[in-house]
Amino acid sequence: MDLNYSRTVKDPVLGNGLAASKDLSAGEPIIKISEPFLIVVEKDALEKVCSYCLIESDTSSLKRCTGCKVVRYCTPACQKADWKLIHKNECSLLQRLPGIPPTPVRALYQALLRYVRPGPAFELDSRSQGLEAHVPDLKRDRKRWDEMVLQAKGALEFSKTPADKMDMVTRLLCIMATNAFRATLPDDTPIGLCYEPTLALANHSCVPNAFIMFDGRGISLMALDPIKAGEQIFISYVDFTQSRDQRRAELKQRYFFDCECQKCKHAYTPYRVCKESTAISSEKLALLYDYKTLVFQAEEREQEIQVMQQELNDVREAISVTHSLIDLSKTTASETERLNFLKQASSDLSLYKTHKLFALPPYPTILDELYLSYIDNEHLTSALILLLFIFLNCDIYNWPQPNHPIRVTRLFTIARLLKYAASLEPAALQHSLPFIPSEVLAGTDFIDATHAVLILVDELAPLSHGQGTRFVGQVELELREVEEVQRLRGGVGKALQKWQSEGNSATDGRKIASQIFTGLRTLAGFAFEVIEKQRL
Incomplete structure (x- = not known):
């Protein structure tokens, strides 16, 4: 074991667990193991x-x-x-x-x-x-x-x-079946099985304060939130953005317990969890979305949900149908049918769209599957618009901590899709997105946008994936490449670099970054134009 800031504890309800042996900051490694027990x-x-x-x-x-x-x-x-x-x-x-x-x-x-x-x-x-x-x-x-x-x-x-x-x-097989982790790439793509008894002691919560991160063969337990010495460390055994019924069913089927965390016990929505979460401060990220405004909007939507409980109960059958449509979209042989199933699922939950409850399950799953459909069929500019929308309307509520690896990986993917859009001739870009006004596309400098988003990722990646990891290296390489492009073409590249090093005190860079992020929010607003009009 390369590093260990944890100790074993005995919880009267949960049994064996792990607790922090010192105060930990968000993004700090708790345990690092370069050679796990088995992978x-x-x-x-x-x-x-x-x-x-x-x-x-x-x-x-x-x-x-x-x-x-x-x-x-x-x-x-x-x-x-x-x-x-x-x-x-x-x-x-x-x-x-x-x-x-x-x-x-x-x-x-x-x-x-x-x-x-x-x-x-x-x-x-x-x-x-x-x-x-x-x-x-x-x-x-x-x-x-x-x-x-x-x-x-x-x-x-x-x-x-x-x-x-x-x-x-x-x-031993039973022990491994219920205690092993899914080994993943930095973008959370599953690639194998990792069995590490020390990390298996961490207990579950649907509102975790830590997460597991792989870097090649190495595995780390990272702090998602600040954790006090003696405080128990919790990870999520399942996708905690699922509905409570889905989470509880999966936990019961795979791990044989009924989850009684606060999110499950009180049926907290993503908006309730978001407004009660502690997020690390980032003045740069605040130019893309303002955290205080985010919390205010989460409070508004939580109140609206309480008022419209009957309406939400009435769409339970539609939600069941939606899950069936999502499943059908994954098994159909036709890409056109796949897209149509997902569009129908989105239409069936029009109530969520009307009230802007995009973070409520299963709506994020529908949008994710639509995004993947565009990726698989190489409609990359449409995928970009949809992913911008998902990030700004689903991800920041479902994963409120900016250092959550899924959040950071999404931002990195957005940067790469912006880079692709920057490689297109204006006519080709307009042809790929005919439902977006030409003046909107012409007003977006996709190279500057790539640069600005990569600066955000570069700030957050060490807190989400760990200092010196291969993912951080990938981000740094992409950043150097866009910096070289900026150097050759002149323009605002130097101002953005100054903003990266000096923060919002670099007035010119801050203004440019703010304008870029305003443009990206505008592009995200065309997501439903993409969903309704894009054909494969």
């Missing part, structure tokens, strides 16, 4: 990430293992390190098998080889022994349990573990 790349990601360092690369630049032809590496050093760690044992097994085993089987197999004590005892390691396995709960779902038993048998045979240790092997 395995999942089957769908084997061709796009290095199986040792977990860095994403083009398939052509990753070298496949010449033995098993399953795992890939970005450098000989990574291949050598993984061979020493585990692949010398796994390679011959993968060669013999007709297909790639499921990720839980590979993870269990590796855990048995690396951590189970050999000899007559053949016991679990001490760090796993103390974790909850939920065996009786898992047995209640017969289909799920039978599948887990088959997986445990496979790992037992592959690892040549004695057959009389089947119960121990099955218990």
Whole structure:
């Protein structure tokens, strides 16, 4: 363990947990582990990430293992390190098998080889022994349990573990199933499974004060909010922007408990959580949206929700239909049908649009799926308009802390889409967005906008993804590139650089940034023009 500002505590209700061992600031690392207990790349990601360092690369630049032809590496050093760690044992097994085993089987197999004590005892390691396995709960779902038993048998045979240790092997699989984390890329794309017993002690809340962050192979527990010494550390086991019913159902099904956090207990809306949250101060970000105004609007919308409870209750059936339409959009073979299902879902919840309740679930999910539809079909300028709207009307309420990694990743994606728009000739840009007045597009300098947004991301990335991480490096590289473009063309680049270094005291840069962000808010206002008129 590279860094640890936590200690184990015993909560009378929640059981074992983690608490801060010192006062922590928002964005400060609580625990950093460069070599986690176990991390395995999942089957769908084997061709796009290095199986040792977990860095994403083009398939052509990753070298496949010449033995098993399953795992890939970005450098000989990574291949050598993984061979020493585990692949010398796994390679011959993968060669013999007709297909790639499921990720839980590979993870269990590796855990048995690396951590189970050999000899007559053949016991679990001490760090796993103390974790909850939920065996009786898992047995209640017969289909799920039978599948887990088959997986445990496979790992037992592959690892040549004695057959009389089947119960121990099955218990370890249960521990991993209910305590492992989803390994992700910096943008939250899932790429594998990470089992780290220390971090598994953190308890759940739908209003977390911390979050898990991956940087390649490394994993960190980061403070989302300021945390006092002795205060318990909470992460969210599920997507806490879902409705209360969805969150509780998922937590019950996967982790076997009924969530009684304040958000669940009192049915808090995103607007209620937002107005009660503590956000780090950023004078630069305040030019994009004002935090005091945000809290005021959250209070207004929360009051409106209380007044219109009956109307919201009346659309419950429409919400159920909406979830069905979202599911259909993910399974249809036709991209046009996919888009039409999502448009219908948006139309069915027109009440939310009328009252500007865009952050209430499931509306953000509809907008996210529409955005992804435009991305998948390379309508990138339409995706830009929609993502600007999502950020300003959903994200800042659902993730009120500016240092939340999803917030920062969204901003970075916006910067990259602005960069794409800047690469288009004016006629091509207008052709891609014919429903936006030409004077609005002509009045937006997309290079300046890219520069200004990257300055925001550069300020926040160390607090969301960690100092010195690869994501921070990506942001710095993009920033240097746009700075070079600005240098070559002259104009306002120097003023924006001064604003970056001196803040709002750099008057010219502040005015330019303010004008840029006003323009982006204007573009975001055309989101429903995009939804209604854009065709694939």
